[in-house]
Amino acid sequence: MTTAAISVRDLTIVRGPVTAVDHLSLEVPSGQVIGLLGPSGSGKSSLMRAIVGVQVMESGSIDVLGQPAGSPTLRAQVGYVTQDPSVYSDLSVLANLRYFARILGVTDDSVERVLDQVDLREVADRLVGRLSGGQRSRVSLGTALLGSPQLLVLDEPTVGLDPALRRDLWTLFHQLATAGTTVFVSSHVMEEASRCDRLLLLRDGRLLAEGTQSQLLERTGCQDIERAFLAIVEGGAS
Amino acid sequence: MTARRTWATARRVLAQLRNDPRTIALILVLPTALMTLLAWILPDSEWQKYAPPLLGIFPMLVMFLVTSVATLRERTSGTLERLLSMPMGKGDFVFGYAIAFGVLAIVQALVVAGVCFALLDLTVRGSAPLVVLIAVVDGLVGTALGLFVSAFAQTEFQAVQFMPVALLPQFLLCGLILPTEELPTVLGWISWLLPLTYAVNAMQHVVVDTQLDTRFWVDAGVITGMAVALLALGAVTLRRQTR
Numbered sequence: 104m105t106t107a108a109i110s111v112r113d114l115t116i117v118r119g120p121v122t123a124v125d126h127l128s129l130e131v132p133s134g135q136v137i138g139l140l141g142p143s144g145s146g147k148s149s150l151m152r153a154i155v156g157v158q159v160m161e162s163g164s165i166d167v168l169g170q171p172a173g174s175p176t177l178r179a180q181v182g183y184v185t186q187d188p189s190v191y192s193d194l195s196v197l198a199n200l201r202y203f204a205r206i207l208g209v210t211d212d213s214v215e216r217v218l219d220q221v222d223l224r225e226v227a228d229r230l231v232g233r234l235s236g237g238q239r240s241r242v243s244l245g246t247a248l249l250g251s252p253q254l255l256v257l258d259e260p261t262v263g264l265d266p267a268l269r270r271d272l273w274t275l276f277h278q279l280a281t282a283g284t285t286v287f288v289s290s291h292v293m294e295e296a297s298r299c300d301r302l303l304l305l306r307d308g309r310l311l312a313e314g315t316q317s318q319l320l321e322r323t324g325c326q327d328i329e330r331a332f333l334a335i336v337e338g339g340a341s
Numbered sequence: 342m343t344a345r346r347t348w349a350t351a352r353r354v355l356a357q358l359r360n361d362p363r364t365i366a367l368i369l370v371l372p373t374a375l376m377t378l379l380a381w382i383l384p385d386s387e388w389q390k391y392a393p394p395l396l397g398i399f400p401m402l403v404m405f406l407v408t409s410v411a412t413l414r415e416r417t418s419g420t421l422e423r424l425l426s427m428p429m430g431k432g433d434f435v436f437g438y439a440i441a442f443g444v445l446a447i448v449q450a451l452v453v454a455g456v457c458f459a460l461l462d463l464t465v466r467g468s469a470p471l472v473v474l475i476a477v478v479d480g481l482v483g484t485a486l487g488l489f490v491s492a493f494a495q496t497e498f499q500a501v502q503f504m505p506v507a508l509l510p511q512f513l514l515c516g517l518i519l520p521t522e523e524l525p526t527v528l529g530w531i532s533w534l535l536p537l538t539y540a541v542n543a544m545q546h547v548v549v550d551t552q553l554d555t556r557f558w559v560d561a562g563v564i565t566g567m568a569v570a571l572l573a574l575g576a577v578t579l580r581r582q583t584r
Binding site for chain 2: 208
């Protein structure tokens with residue numbers, strides 16, 4: 104395994120009455136597409152929020168790119184895409200990207216690059232609120248790509264997208280990983296497992312299992328990750 | 342905090358407002374319509390007395406409301422969380438908003454006061470431009486208060502709950518209903534902690550005094566200072582990490 108892009112040690116996150124993440128420790132290797140799989144409520148979003156430094160942590164620690172999560176220097180190196188497209192619906196695609204480019208301190212060349220990367224050039228002048236759901240989430244993804252981050256944290260980026268678009272996005276994620284970016288992507292859709300280099304299975308805020316898809320299938324003797332997940336859950340802690 | 346990011350934020354907020362005619366109407370048309378209604382309701386002597394203080398109160402109420410809603414939208418849409426995960430200073434956010442809404446407060450004060458003086462026969466013994474100045478500063482206080490309260494709130498629901506709490510007591514104690522000197526002692530002290538009291542006081546000076554003394558400028562200075570302090574406090578209390 105290469106050096107870790109993220110290492111989580113004994114992390115606990117409490118949100119309201121719920122312990123969202125429970126004494127979790129894990130490592131995310133750099134330069135790969137790493138899938139964080141688990142049902143909704145398993146703590147994926149809380150973990151991701153903690154990694155990008157916007158979540159209050161109860162205990163434990165996270166190192167991101169060799170620095171404590173939330174360090175000011177990390178803010179320019181980590182791209183974060185929330186579950187819902189967090190962009191301005193009353194501005195055009197271009198106005199959104201230009202604004203976030205100014206905040207990140209990158210030039211409008213990055214805006215041009217991103218328009219091609221997420222394939223939004225044709226709708227660049229349209230208000231984001233008038234776009235389809237899939238286009239909107241690509242604006243949100245594009246925003247995270249503006250700063251050419253070393254680590255991309257993507258919370259369910261492919262939910263509700265049509266299959267062709269999903270395929271294109273996964274291709275983009277692998278291109279980015281090949282270029283050296285660590286892509287940490289969550290999903291509650293188990294079939295997306297096959298698209299990741301490595302998987303982390305999360306349930307009730309705990310790490311259930313980790314490895315490549317084939318390793319997990321081999322270990323459980325199952326034919327798909329959905330069944331493997333069940334086998335591990337029913338077989339007790341792994 | 343950098344001038345580049347603050348300025349980019351101010352321009353972005355103004356660009357959003359250009360695409361939002363209803364908010365523009367709320368800022369410009371609503372206070373103008375309310376003043377027109379007031380001129381219609383009141384006999385002239387009362388109108389001359391009540392219009393200037395209300396020219397200070399309406400901008401503050403409207404700007405508070407608009408700012409609270411705008412920052413609330415930043416929270417619910419997740420854009421605030423995204424910005425705070427980026428190299429964005431908390432001051433960039435707060436002062437960017439203050440600049441954008443400050444521009445609107447200027448336009449608002451010019452329109453509303455302009456209509457009062459030109460069409461609704463409002464006359465003051467003091468200087469009319471100073472009425473506009475106080476109205477602008479009051480609008481800024483409203484914006485600052487909206488940003489502060491919204492930064493202070495942990496959830497969007499709390500931000501909405503804070504609106505009446507922040508505004509209505511000020512309205513009762515500002516000296517419009519009863520002069521502050523005639524309030525019960527404790528309430529009198531409290532009233533001098535609230536920005537609206539200074540606004541109403543300054544406006545009342547302009548109405549009766551041809552020569553403005555230092556008390557007017559003290560009032561104006563205090564309101565401006567309160568606006569700046571609230572903005573700074575708003576920036577400090579904005580939380581990058583939430584639960």
